[in-house]
Amino acid sequence: MARQGCRPRAGHRPGRAARTARELDRRGLEVVTLNGFPYEGFGAEEVKYRVYKPDWADPERLAHTTALARVLAQLLPDDVTEGTISTLPLAWRTTFDATRAAEARTALVALAQRLDALAELTGKSIRVGLEPEPGCTVETTGDAIAPLTAIGHDRIGICVDTCHLATSFEDPGTALDALAAADIPVVKSQLSAALHAEHPHLPDVRAALAAFDEPRFLHQTRTLPHEPGGAAAGGTLVATALRGTDDLGEALTRHALPDSAPWRAHFHVPLHAPPAAPLTSTLPVLKDTLTRLVGGPHPRTRHLEVETYTWQALPPELRPRARPQLADGIAAELTLARDLLTELGLKELP
Incomplete structure (x- = not known):
């Protein structure tokens, strides 16, 4: 959301960055x-x-991210000294061995050193957050702790995406407490919601899910099956290991994923418009995470980003048909995010 009243001076910024800064300034x-x-x-x-x-x-990933940091340092308004960048959580899991893990760690240490130099040169502090995502080497917030501890630099932290957090059935309180205990900074958070199916064994639920199986993006799908446990006869239901597929279509094929417990799919659904029954979204997970991040006396992070990029991947009847509809949808999401923040006691700038 735009912050009114600040006018960055773009004259000292070179080339394209200067033109971009001037255009942003013109639009407030x-x-x-x-x-x-x-x-x-x-x-x-x-x-x-x-x-x-x-x-x-x-x-090339190190070169790309370094370039982004330099651009961001030029675009930051004069009265803002902190910028953030979210990035790939190391790699997709199937191509990542010990040798590549060591190379990635070396690259991130080099990035931290470059960000230190950039801060000394420009006075702008840029931090980068690994963004855990299902199917990646760093799939959960818990997976991020070991590699980030090994890097050991506060310019490299974590980006908490609430869609990814929910898809992996992570509890926000447990996840954020573990990060705090490990002294891992939450660089930024992406406010997003995943697709939730409470009863995936039902034919109408599977048909509704199939409408979201589309060819552009991966929609990793996860479930947390339960089985009887405990000493007493009949026991209680206890969660077993998280199960998943790389894409929603794969999950919908016979026996690809257990369907006795809810499914969640990595499909960023609009925050203000959850899918119609029998599906819903993980907006409650977003709200819980947001409360824990910024609802207390001291915020855990200062940068929140609404990140729904799937507008044109939605089922045809839900897609915006023209640019004005897309703009209205984005505005509605930002309005919802603003309302959630003000409900937590944050004040909107005039």
């Missing part, structure tokens, strides 16, 4: 955070696994 907008996860081709007809390339073992 500011840039304080960037999504550095996609590298190129994110608008292609089929993205799928391509979004995970180059990974952090590839020198």
Whole structure:
């Protein structure tokens, strides 16, 4: 959301950055955070696994992220000293061995050193957050603790995406407490909601899910099955290991994923418009996470980004048909995010 009343002086910024800063200024907008996860081709007809390339073992990812940091430092308003960038959580899991893990760690340490130098040169502090995502080497917030501890630099932290958190059935309180205990900074949070199916064994639920199975993006699908446990006869239901597939279509095929417990799919559904029954969204997880991040006396993070990029991947009847409809949808999401923040006691700038 735009912060009114600040006018960055763009004259000292070179080239394209200066032109961009002037245009933002003209529109009363500011840039304080960037999504550095996609590298190129994110608008292609089929993205799928391509979004995970180059990974952090590839020198091009370090070069790309360094360039983003330099651009962001130029775009930050004069009275703002902190910027953030979200990035790939190391790599997609199937191509990542110990050698590539070591290369990725070396690259992130080099990035931290470059960000230190950038801060000394410009006075702008840029931090980068690994964004855990289902199917990646760092799939959950818990998975992020070991590699981030090994890097050991406060310029490299975590980006908490609430869609990804929910898809992996992470409890927000447990996840954020573990990060705090490990002294891992929450660099930024992406406010997003996943697709939730409470009863995936029912034919009408599966038909509703099938409408969201589309060819552009991966929609990793997860379930947390339960089985009887405990000493008493009949026991209680206890959660077993998280199960999942790389895409929603795979989950819908016979026996690909247990359907005795709810499913969640990595499909960023609009915050203000959950899907019609029998499906819903994980907006309650977003609200819980947001309360824990910024609802207390001291915020855990200062940068919140509404990140619904799937408007044109929605089922045809839910897609915006023209730019004004898309703009209205984005505005409705931002309004909901603002309302959630003001309900937590935050004040809107005049």
